[in-house]
Amino acid sequence: MNQRIHRQISALSEAHHEARLSRRGFVMGLLQLGLSTAAVASIAAGFRPAYAAAKSLKGHVRFLVGPWSEGEVAHHKHIAEAFNVLHPDVTFDFRLYQWGTAAQEIGASVAGGGHDIYMTTESSYPDYQAGTRFADLTARINDPAFAAEKAKYLYWERTESYGPKLLGLPISWHVEDALFVNMDKVKEAGHDASFIDSWDGFVDCIAKMTKEGETYGLGIGIQLGGYGEWYQRLRSAGGSYLTPDLKKPNVNLPDVVKVTEQMADLFKRGIAPPLGTYGYDAAPAAFAAGKLAILSSDLAGTTVLPKKMPFDWKLLPYPPGPVSQVNFNDVTYYMVNAKSPDQDLMWEVISFWTNGANDAYWADNSGTYPARIDAPQNGYGTNAVPQLAEALPLFEKHAVGLENFPQWATVEGLAEAEIQNCYTGKSTPAEAVANVEKIVIHEVGL
Amino acid sequence: MGLDARVMPAAPSGRLRLAPEEHRRLSRNRRLKREVLGWAFLAPMFLCFVIFLVLPVLGTVWWSLRSGGLAGDTKFVGLKNFIDLPDIVGASAAVTNTLVFALISVPLILVGALAIALLLARIERGGSIYRFLIYFPVLVPGVVAALIWLFMTNVDFGLFNGVVRGLGGKPVVWLGADHALTVLAILDVWRNVGYWALFFVAAIIGLPKELYQAAELDGASAFARLRYLTLPLMRRIIFFAVVVATIWGLQVFDTALVLTSGGPGTATTTVIYRVWLYMFGATNKIGVASAISLVLIVTILLLTLVQMRLLRGRRGGD
Amino acid sequence: MTPTDTYSGPAIELIEVAKHYGKVTVLDRVDLTVAPGEFIALLGPSGCGKSTLLKLIAGLDELSHGEIHIAGRLANYLKPAERDVAMVFQNYALYPHMTVRENMGFPLKMSGIARDIVTAKVDEAASLLQLDAQLDRFPDELSGGQRQRVALGRAIVREPYVFLMDEPLSNLDALLRVEMRAELVRLHKRVGRTTIYVTHDQVEAMTMANRIVLMKGGVVQQVGTPAEIYATPANTFVATFVGSPPMNLFKGRIEQARFRGAFDTAVPARVMPGDVTLGIRPEHVEIVEAGEKEALAATIDLVERVGPDAYLRLTTQGRATVTARVDGASRAKEGERVALRLPPARLCFFDAAGNRMIVDKEG
Helix, strand or coil: CCHHHHHHHHHHHHHHHCCCCCHHHHHHHHHHHCHHHHHHHHHHHHHCHHHCCCCCCCEEEEEEECCCCCCHHHHHHHHHHHHHHHCCCEEEEEEECCHHHHHHHHHHHHHHCCCCEEEEEHHHHHHHHHCCCECCCHHHHCCHHHHHHHCCECCHHHHHHCCCCCCEEEEEEEECCEEEEEHHHHHHCCCCHHHHHCHHHHHHHHHHHCECCCEEEEECCCCCCCCCHHHHHHHHCCCEEECCCCCCEECCCHHHHHHHHHHHHHHHCCCCCCCCCCCCCHHHHHHHCCCEEEEEECCCHHHHCCCCCCCCEEEECCCCCCCCCCEEEEEEEEEEECCCCCHHHHHHHHHHHCCHHHHHHHHHHHCCEECECCCHHHCCCCCCCHHHHHHHHHHHHCEECCCCCCCHHHHHHHHHHHHHHHHCCCCCHHHHHHHHHHHHHHHHCC | CCCCHHHCCCCCCCCCCCCHHHHHHHHHHHHHHHHHHHHHHHHHHHHHHHHHHHHHHHHHHHHHCEEECCCCCCEECCCHHHHCHHHCCCHHHHHHHHHHHHHHHHHHHHHHHHHHHHHHHHCCCCHHHHHHHHHHHHHCCHHHHHHHHHHHCCCCCCHHHHHHHHCCCCCCCCCCCCCHHHHHHHHHHHHHHHHHHHHHHHHHHCCCHHHHHHHHHCCCCHHHHHHHHHHHHCHHHHHHHHHHHHHHHHCCCHHHHHHCCCCCCCCCCCHHHHHHHHHHCCCCEHHHHHHHHHHHHHHHHHHHHHHHHHHCCCCCCC | CCHHHHCCCCCEEEEEEEEEECCEEEEEEEEEEECCCCEEEEECCCCCCHHHHHHHHHCCCCCCEEEEEECCEECCCCCHHHHCEEEECCCCCCCCCCCHHHHHHHHHHHCCCCHHHHHHHHHHHHHHCCCHHHCCCCHHHCCHHHHHHHHHHHHHCCCCCEEEEECCCCCCCHHHHHHHHHHHHHHHHHHCCEEEEEECCHHHHHHHCCEEEEEECCEEEEEECHHHHHHCCCEHHHHHHCCCCCCEEEEEEEECCEEECCCEEECCCCCCCEEEEEEECHHHCEEECCCCCCCEEEEEEEEEEECCEEEEEEEECCCCEEEEEEECCCCCCCCCEEEEECCHHHCEEECCCCEECCCCCCC
């Protein structure tokens, strides 16, 4: 059953019991909610004595969250205010971790009981699956009463593929390898948005948009050390770090070498700026200034671009590879510390934080995609740049996530850096790919 | 406690007024008091030493023998983390980058600092202003320094390329694979040269003036005075600087993180950067990070010992 | 070795040499001519400018006015090394990181002399200074006297035209100082080089120097042989600075060949009448029988016995204090009443400004 309705009924009955609401007001409220749902609610309440209608939520909740945007804490406070309308006796505290040290900050905090609710990324999920620090939410998520709600979250298949336990509720999914495309320059080059339908068309367009000393066709590798950019090419070539049974590396394939060569060629031809020309922070500015016709970046780039750009631009996916067209994205979750004393309260909080309206609000203000299918009906897209919402179906279509082994994040970091060595001419694409396979073998311990 | 003449027993035999055992007891008391006081003064320092140095090193040793991370479960794996180190892809690149970095930055820092110090020591008026200006970069935190340099090395509007363009050259990708490590080393020189310069100034000012007058009379040119007097007299201080600057150089990290994130590719990935990658870029590699750290600590210790051997002089000014 | 080999004029000429630091005058127009081979002592209390003068000669400091000529060459604009002078510093200024051999050989090495010649010269100097056994030691392994000799050795090996020495013995203990004094004199005789020796110790100056330049407040007070300085001090400052205990001085007037002041005594007839300061060395004060001609009654206040001599502090009836040097065996006792006589031939006279008045001796 719908938890929100359940909560609203609880709130009404609470108010009635505390004589804040007259009997008449209580009945009218119930009527407004709909008698039928009220009836279902009272039956559902019988299943879960912990949710006795009269029980009031009380307590203090400590969040450790990632800095998605400048307003991260403000966004949470906004949601907390809404929560306090229903449960005034719950207080909140929000702390930010840094992206660079996220894994260790979260690890240390959860081990020491420092916070109750954590914003975590998918790349660590397989590792958390193996541990016992985070609360197992499987029973709550798979509770028949939650089934209707569960159906509104994206990517359960992926989350369930990491192991038997469900540890979190998804908040967002984030495309790591989006192309920010200056459509004016694409048109000048005699192409349209279909230039990304094939690698050859893609390269032709990039080459034509490149004007020496003025504009580079494609800015890639702006995250020195990289994240997800080459991984997406690897998957498009039918490769992956490990085979699906996680027993062997699956990197050093002819098609993978081929797509890597294609990427390296962009540098050789001088249509991509040498690595080191634009860093992660400088690249969006270079795109906005027309120095990069296309910028390859994660969606967070949308939050730093000016709202009004002097040219028409779109978010597009990478062209298809030899095997398939893919976009790499990763999911963000709320997880609960197993040490937190009031697990019911935490569940209430994270399901409230990820309901359609709140998820829409948070994702819209953070330049990323909500993990709820009902977010668009709840106001998603009113604050973010329109390009985001416009591209959502495209990215959703070919989305792939990471693989299910705890060393994935380590491998990804080392592999992207190793691949960049062939972009700078320090190694050949074949050597770089072979090295990535060695990294996989060593880090996974095959 | 003092000896009170009134309670002193009469001399039992011989001419001493106190029995030998009494003398022993009193002197033992006195020694004990001194010892207790000594330890009391030493205790806070000793405690800090244990808490901030001994325990972390022991912790590193403990972690280096385990797999897993803070959030997951760990298990004892013996020396596996150490045995696997040479197999790490890019290990040799990280070691090479670290050594190249130190080989560029340390000599430049020390020679530069010495040259600046020799000039500063001669300035009589306005010296403190020059000293402040030269010391200023030292006061800038590494991350801020890296950000300043990020602007200066910007390809389109940075100061460096502004100069290059002014001289009619083509813009240089300063943080590209070919130059990034050198830029990082020069940044390190920029940050540290002032520190060592002031360090050397203090030493130079402290050198006996008569020696220089004597040398001048003995016909030693300015260069000969530097070669035969200043350098040998500052031998120990220079040696100290070489050791410490090398240790710092081998630990370069914060600027590499902000300026280049270890890239492009692995062009500026240093040993400590790899430690950081394993420590913070992954959830379950603390053991490997600890193992690398220990190897680095031992390497630095050995290097210091070798340097001590090489530079140990029979004699020299302090 | 240098053009000085054929030169036969004065070794050093100082003409109106002055040094000011801002408004402070450290040296005021010093004129001095030093003959070749002379041993000159610059003597004076601390702050008199003697060390400054030495540094100016060495070229370690720039002079504000005047000319310095060394071996007939104008030295003002020569670097220290070009002046052909060697200096021995008060604290020796030995290079602590060099052995005795390296220290002594350093100036030769700097002038680019072949290594075997350096070795030979250092060995020669070392044997002259009895340092043969210490050649491979470092300065901090040597005694004070040995260090002193190394400093001398470093100066000697250069065979300089002039030796400059800045209170070289002041860091030694009393016994060693006496020993080294003799050694320096012996060395000077042997090497025969012009030497300028700065000291505040009158005994050193008196015993070692051919001539003494006595300075005070940057001004030369008197230049003369030790005997001249002692016997005929140019002014009251010289009179009291040289000699121990210092010369007795009494203020008064000369009238009819008699000194009238705290006491009355006969003076040589040729002394001009007027205000004077009368001086007499303690050893010239005679203790005589009472009633003898020109005897002055006095009381012994203090007897200081210093072995061979005894110094008596006497007070005359006119409340003048007189110091007399008598034989150490004297039985003089404090409180004893005695008579003393000031022999007219031994008297010195200084005018109102304190300058010596020329008086022809009697007979």
